Amino acid sequence: MRITIISGSHRNPSQxxxxxxxxxxxxxxxxxxDSVEIFSLADNPLPLWDQRVWEGDPEWLELLGPLHTGLRESDGFVIVSPEWHGQVPSGLKNFFLLCSAREVGHKPALIVTVSAGDGGAYPVAExxxxxxxxxxxxxxxxQVVVRKVEQVLN
Incomplete structure (x- = not known):
């Protein structure tokens, strides 16, 4: 089984x-x-979605091709999202706009959220x-909520 972990923080380094x-x-x-790959948004900033993504624009196909191939080959996902001001980061939301059912559809995913304090539930809901x-x-x-993340897994 192949799992892809999406690290949804734009920051580098990040919790x-x-x-x-x-x-x-x-x-x-x-x-x-058998295989666990990490796709970090900090290392792979994606341009903001526009309608050309759905129109088969060659520029978008070239940019997203390797990512989409990796996602299609995955059997499941772990989505790791920080909580920024009670929200999911914009880059992670953009990531989902750039994915279709061909890449992630009907595959299981675990939500893991990360909070520096006692929060972390809002990104799960979002x-x-x-x-x-x-x-x-x-x-x-x-789901898994990792609170006070700076104090754990060090």
């Missing part, structure tokens, strides 16, 4: 990538997956509410 790497290590150590509609990603019922 989200720390959590993503920990999840990758655990999944591989427990033989829960992702469940608005990031799945057209791309048909299937969030599993459970």
């Amino acid at each position: 989200s990538i720390k959590v993503a790497r920990h999840i990758q290590t655990v999944l591989l150590a427990k033989d829960a997956a 992702l469940r509410m608005s990031s799945y509609k057209n791309n048909r990603i299937c969030y599993i019922p459970e």
